[in-house]
Amino acid sequence: MPHCLKLNLSARDRLTDAECAIIDQMGARQKLVPAKHDIVREGDIPTESCLVLSGFSARYHLLANGKRQISAIHVSGDFVDLHSLLLNEMDHGVVALSDCQVALVPHRMLRELTETEPHLSRLLWLSTLIDAAVHRRWLVTSGRLSASAQLAHLLCEIFLRLQVVELVDGNRFSFPISQVELSDALGLSTVHMNRTIRDLREHELVSWKGSEVTILNWDRLAEHGDFDAAYLNIGQQAR
Amino acid sequence: MPHCLKLNLSARDRLTDAECAIIDQMGARQKLVPAKHDIVREGDIPTESCLVLSGFSARYHLLANGKRQISAIHVSGDFVDLHSLLLNEMDHGVVALSDCQVALVPHRMLRELTETEPHLSRLLWLSTLIDAAVHRRWLVTSGRLSASAQLAHLLCEIFLRLQVVELVDGNRFSFPISQVELSDALGLSTVHMNRTIRDLREHELVSWKGSEVTILNWDRLAEHGDFDAAYLNIGQQAR
DNA sequence: CGGAGCGTTGATAGAAGTCAATTGACGTGG
DNA sequence: CCACGTCAATTGACTTCTATCAACGCTCCG
Structure with missing residues (x-):
């Protein structure tokens, strides 16, 4: 299907x-x-x-x-x-x-x-x-945002993309990716990746257990990651 | 035209x-x-x-x-x-x-x-x-290469793209971009950008005066920037 | 049982950012 | 013709961020 x-x-x-x-x-x-x-x-x-x-x-x-x-x-x-x-x-x-x-x-x-x-x-x-x-958005975050802002941005993006295909449950979604893979996506070391995730947890922006991610405060997460969904072009329109 | x-x-x-x-x-x-x-x-x-x-x-x-x-x-x-x-x-x-x-x-x-x-x-x-x-290539260089390798890669890329539109003269081309703009492209500070350019000059990979760039040693520049032109898809082919 | 993969933490080194100042080229106006 | 402002390039000193190295615990699985 x-x-x-x-x-x-x-x-x-x-x-x-x-x-x-x-x-x-x-x-x-x-x-x-x-x-x-x-x-x-x-x-x-x-x-x-x-x-x-x-x-x-x-x-x-x-x-x-x-x-x-x-x-x-x-x-x-x-x-x-x-x-x-x-x-x-x-x-x-x-x-x-x-x-x-x-x-x-x-x-x-x-x-x-x-x-x-x-x-x-x-x-x-x-x-x-x-x-x-x-x-392009990844280039921007990679070049000009801190590691934790970059991660915040990624989580916002994945959340909305999953929402489109109906794979989010409230503010929770499954994100089966290891920290090694995440660090390769953000261009960080695995050690720093781990600490960056801890940062978001400690600031109570997300809860992250295994592959289950819950966004605890969308607004603050989006602000921290300088996130603006416009680039995803979600919205029906004659194309 | x-x-x-x-x-x-x-x-x-x-x-x-x-x-x-x-x-x-x-x-x-x-x-x-x-x-x-x-x-x-x-x-x-x-x-x-x-x-x-x-x-x-x-x-x-x-x-x-x-x-x-x-x-x-x-x-x-x-x-x-x-x-x-x-x-x-x-x-x-x-x-x-x-x-x-x-x-x-x-x-x-x-x-x-x-x-x-x-x-x-x-x-x-x-x-x-x-x-x-x-x-994607920029993401790769930005995430996993040093500043000087990133710059080397960019110069290789621009050179080949200019070659396609017949704007290179031997191994020299005009690249009218300020260091501030370059640093915004590579996600670096202007200070570091300046030092990175100096690095390439000191290693005699390029000569760079004003907006005139000359590639002094293509092979070493490409190797330093881990450059492989495949992604530019230069080459006629039925598409 | 033991290894492999993953997550976690501490200590240290190195890369890049920030702040601050100088120089040189250029154009403008007195 | 020179003082002045502007802009780009350059350099030094210092700080911050991130990588690296090393180690440990956990879980899963052969």
């Missing part, structure tokens, strides 16, 4: 019944990728794109110095390598943070959409544009 | 004569934006997208703490706010680093292209995908 992709897109624009039908077909071929395994490998030249139906995943880059940087975190309903439709080869990998159910959508099918379904194509384009907007 | 957009796109895929003709029309309405002035302002809801014909520009974000972060540097032939075609409102501004000649392309015209010119549409989509790939 690629229901979550429909949620994702229809949070930005109204989908016609015909478009919904097309999206439903995309879920045809599926596979389960266990946690810690690659969904796509760096250097691959995929012939299909992966739509994550459930689970958390991340795009990662390995460096010559042995370090790793995560450049995006994906949730249900995200097309993790839609860009491979037009780009040469994967310049990064995508790893499953938790077990992930993914649908494999052939490029042939997507390319045909670009020929015959302009509106749906624009919405797919849009989803990559939102990816880019998220990248 | 939006010649540079044609260079930009045809570095990635062959353009038909018909497509070239369409692109030529895009240069119709132009304006000159002086250095330090905004090309697009944060909060704008543009009805046209700006194609930079000449000059350097940058996307920037202002933070509540008064700091600024530059999330992208654009060169001739870049469509600096193509994404405004599908996104709500500008969540960042675009400033001219040097005097910029820009062409204003109405969204109406671009939207029509998405209905009638699937191949050209894919190439426009592609250019936003490359933007995103650049964002």
Whole structure:
């Protein structure tokens, strides 16, 4: 059930019944990728794109110095390598943070959409544009915010993105990511990551036990992370 | 002459004569934006997208703490706010680093292209995908490289992007950006930026006088910045 | 039982930020 | 022609943030 992709897109624009039908077909071929395994490998030249139906995943880059940087975190309903439709080869990998159910959508099918379904194509384009907007936001927080503000911002972002696909429960959500992975996402050391999480806890902005995160005070968290949701472009609108 | 957009796109895929003709029309309405002035302002809801014909520009974000972060540097032939075609409102501004000649392309015209010119549409989509790939690369360097490696990487990237639009002269190019702006792009303080530039000079990787940059040793510069050009997707290919 | 992965803490080193001041290039106006 | 203001680049001194190294406890699982 690629229901979550429909949620994702229809949070930005109204989908016609015909478009919904097309999206439903995309879920045809599926596979389960266990946690810690690659969904796509760096250097691959995929012939299909992966739509994550459930689970958390991340795009990662390995460096010559042995370090790793995560450049995006994906949730249900995200097309993790839609860009491979037009780009040469994967310049990064995508790893499953938790077990992930993914649908494999052939490029042939997507390319045909670009020929015959302009509106749906624009919405797919849009989803990559939102990816880019998220990248920019991460650049801003990474360059100009303290570690704890950066983390606060990330939590706000993940919360809203999960809300779109109906995966939040009140102010609580499941965020199955280790501190090592988090530190790779924020460009910090694991030790400092740990202390940064402790900071947010001690300031009673969030409660975080295992993979269960509860936002205790949204307003203060958002203020601390200088968070403004505009870049997520949540809101139906003709596109 | 939006010649540079044609260079930009045809570095990635062959353009038909018909497509070239369409692109030529895009240069119709132009304006000159002086250095330090905004090309697009944060909060704008543009009805046209700006194609930079000449000059350097940058996307920037202002933070509540008064700091600024530059999330992208654009060169001739870049469509600096193509994404405004599908996104709500500008969540960042675009400033001219040097005097910029820009062409204003109405969204109406671009939207029509998405209905009638699937191949050209894919190439426009592609250019936003490359933007995103650049964002990811910046995230990686910002998170996991030293300041001097980050700068080395940026110089390699700018060099290749300028090469595509035929704006390099041997191993020299014009890079009219102040140290304040550079520091906002790399997320550093201006003081540290200055010392980082000095580092590259002292290691004889680059020579940098005013806005003239000469790469003295490409291989060592690229190695220092852990640079791999793959993410720029330079190379003609059916897309 | 023992290792592996993860979270946690302390101590220390190093990278980068901040504050402050100087220099040089340039343009303007008296 | 020179005083003056402005802006960019530069340097020094000091502070703060984050990385690194090392160690320990916990849980899960072979």
